[in-house]
Amino acid sequence: MTVRKFRPPNRLSALIxxxxxxxxxxxxxxxxxxxxxxxxxxxxxxxxxxxEIESRFGKGAPDRNGESFEALYLLASKVIDVSMFVTEAxxxxxxxxxxxxADSCGTAGAWRWDAVDVHLNALKLLRAMGAQLPVxxxxxxxxxxxxxxxxxxxEG
Amino acid sequence: MAEALxxxxxINLERATVLVLDDNGPSLDxxxxxxxxxxxxxxxxxxxxADAQSLIRTKTFDLIxxxxxxxxxxxxxxxxxxxxxxxxxxxxxxxxxxxxxTRTSQIxxxxxxxxxxxxxxxxxxxxxxxxxFWVAREERAFIECDSFIxxxxxxxxxxxxxxxxxxxxxxLPAEVGDAQTPNMSDDEIANLMRPAKVQI
Numbered sequence: 001m002t003v004r005k006f007r008p009p010n011r012l013s014a015l016i017x018x019x020x021x022x023x024x025x026x027x028x029x030x031x032x033x034x035x036x037x038x039x040x041x042x043x044x045x046x047x048x049x050x051x052e053i054e055s056r057f058g059k060g061a062p063d064r065n066g067e068s069f070e071a072l073y074l075l076a077s078k079v080i081d082v083s084m085f086v087t088e089a090x091x092x093x094x095x096x097x098x099x100x101x102a103d104s105c106g107t108a109g110a111w112r113w114d115a116v117d118v119h120l121n122a123l124k125l126l127r128a129m130g131a132q133l134p135v136x137x138x139x140x141x142x143x144x145x146x147x148x149x150x151x152x153x154x155e156g
Numbered sequence: 157m158a159e160a161l162x163x164x165x166x167i168n169l170e171r172a173t174v175l176v177l178d179d180n181g182p183s184l185d186x187x188x189x190x191x192x193x194x195x196x197x198x199x200x201x202x203x204x205x206a207d208a209q210s211l212i213r214t215k216t217f218d219l220i221x222x223x224x225x226x227x228x229x230x231x232x233x234x235x236x237x238x239x240x241x242x243x244x245x246x247x248x249x250x251x252x253x254x255x256x257x258t259r260t261s262q263i264x265x266x267x268x269x270x271x272x273x274x275x276x277x278x279x280x281x282x283x284x285x286x287x288x289f290w291v292a293r294e295e296r297a298f299i300e301c302d303s304f305i306x307x308x309x310x311x312x313x314x315x316x317x318x319x320x321x322x323x324x325x326x327x328l329p330a331e332v333g334d335a336q337t338p339n340m341s342d343d344e345i346a347n348l349m350r351p352a353k354v355q356i
Binding site for chain 1: 161162163164165166167168169170171172178180181182183185186189190191192193194195218219223225227248249250256257277278279280281282284285288289291292293294295297298299300301302303308
């Protein structure tokens with residue numbers, strides 16, 4: 001097997017050092033201000049993803065046994081994608097746990113509907129009042145979800 | 157350990173050409189806003205890997221920031237394609253992958269696909285800017301062989317994999333062997349380390 005080890009030119013390296021530019025703190029502030037304009041649209045997208053999860057994977061969904069593990073995984077990923085405005089409510093962490101659950105169900109080739117239901121109920125509660133819950137109560141809820149999904153937050 | 161990005165550091169991304177890829181529209185909007193906020197003027201957006209591939213065939217990029225979880229073709233397959241068939245002007249450029257699922261096994265997959273860095277979602281501007289700064293400043297070599305094309309994965313000097321002798325000339329064995337001299341006592345260590353006042 002031939003192995004080639006080399007250093008290709010890094011154009012980004014030269015560009016980022018060019019004269020002019022902006023301070024890192026100003027770049028971060030400008031990015032945060034830009035993202036803030038997307039708050040409303042992001043919250044709408046978050047609610048849409050949560051609603052689709054409920055309608056396709058909730059207890060009342062008639063065809064949930066026919067759904068794919070990947071579909072739930074991708075929907076939970078969509079929640080994480082736009083959860084930067086609701087991190088204080090713990091929604092991002094609950095969605096990560098749901099991602100881990102979908103992944104482990106896929107590996108096992110079988111649904112664990114009780115665990116899915118627990119996650120969906122938790123997501124509903126966190127969306128409604130996650131930020132108002134006492135921190136210990138919210139953390140205990142997330143810990144419970146991690147135990148159910150076998151998700152290990154220390155790994156990611 | 158990568159160099160920290162100080163708030164007072166100056167960065168210039170005005171002339172950088174950046175491709176951002178995410179199949180989820182609202183997520184792509186967030187990513188685009190963040191990258192634009194960093195001062196990037198030439199920003200290209202793609203919602204599918206096919207769109208990203210078309211852009212890569214016609215333009216020269218300096219950085220790619222891509223989502224991982226996408227239907228049809230995911231970020232892993234995209235990076236593998238880029239490193240092999242992305243054309244000489246683009247196949248070695250820095251790639252930062254974004255993922256909401258950061259399990260260790262998943263991170264290894266992303267690294268082995270040839271990415272430079274992986275950033276966990278939800279995205280925060282500070283973390284992404286720091287990683288862009290790192291990939292711009294890092295001096296990692298590129299490795300190209302039958303099974304892998306990407307930044308050298310062995311940059312932490314952890315020695316050869318357990319149970320092997322390693323392939324490099326300078327690989328040291330994992331076994332340290334027996335001590336050749338007696339252990340130093342605490343006093344000897346203290347005498348060696350303790351700063352002492354001297355009269356000149």
